[in-house]
Amino acid sequence: GAVVSQHPSRVICKSGTSVKIECRSLDFQATTMFWYRQFPKQSLMLMATSNEGSKATYEQGVEKDKFLINHASLTLSTLTVTSAHPEDSSFYICSARGRRASQETQYFGPGTRLLVL
């Protein structure tokens, strides 16, 4: 089956630093990748949609200068949390749009737990 990886799986950083999270589709080309954020015991909230070679589309309320998304290739998208603060601590999940058995579906990465001190 399709595999999506995320790196790092968890990161702890100091307030004010920037953190980059990578999302890779390992065995398929992902024309679209999605970034979600999940707070404890809550649902996934879409942050942005990223299409290869173009600017990401951010959801209302998500600061694009705060959460920089780059989708430079068909297998890699990155999310950079700039000048991170404690309120940015969360679980970040990416998903990639791919095809399996002629059905389009989304494959999720294992997530990245970010803790900002």
Add this chain to the structure above:
Amino acid sequence: AQTVTQSQPEMSVQEAETVTLSCTYDTSESDYYLFWYKQPPSRQMILVIRQEAYKQQNATENRFSVNFQKAAKSFSLKISDSQLGDAAMYFCAYRSAPPGYALNFGKGTSLLVTP
């Protein structure tokens, strides 16, 4: 915007029994997709089952089946012969038909499976 409602924050079922998780949604679209995802403690999202709105037949995947009522905008998940490994958060999700759209998730239902 489409909204997905899961009215059961928590459910409990005994091993080997059957449980049904409810989901309703609101949309003005006629063509769309519905999904149930499972999120175990590892937090990896796992696709359980999907349903295309244009298909009248309810989707089934082994012990998992759905009751899709398009007119009522209802999409419930039935888990038969529940197993301890079924314990997880279950999210119902909606996706518009055109490719490239993101999933819109409900708030989730926490399923506890007791021996």
